[in-house]
Amino acid sequence: PLEGPVRVTLxxxxxRPKAHYRKGGLRGDAPSYVSxxxxxxxxxxxxxxxxxxxxxxxDAQVAALQVEKFYGERPGVAVHVEAIGAA
Numbered sequence: 001p002l003e004g005p006v007r008v009t010l011x012x013x014x015x016r017p018k019a020h021y022r023k024g025g026l027r028g029d030a031p032s033y034v035s036x037x038x039x040x041x042x043x044x045x046x047x048x049x050x051x052x053x054x055x056x057x058x059d060a061q062v063a064a065l066q067v068e069k070f071y072g073e074r075p076g077v078a079v080h081v082e083a084i085g086a087a
Contacts, residue, residue: 002056002083005063009080012043013072020071034069043069047077055081 020030044067048059063084
């Protein structure tokens with residue numbers, strides 16, 4: 001596991017609700033970003049807890065964090081972790 005400060009980028013893709021679609025496909029006014037549950041802080045906490053002791057020693061090492069929550073075709077999360085300073 002990494003030691004020292006790290007930068008974490010999380011990009012959560014959530015499934016679109018059926019209401020975003022019409023007969024011809026995606027509605028023109030369908031939003032790109034999610035403003036409903038689950039909360040971005042709870043999603044982030046779950047991922048950081050899962051990465052602890054595997055990717056970095058402790059989630060307290062996270063010195064920079066960028067998070068997005070948007071609609072996508074395939075639900076999931078993209079995770080990028082990088083060391084940003086000396087150990």
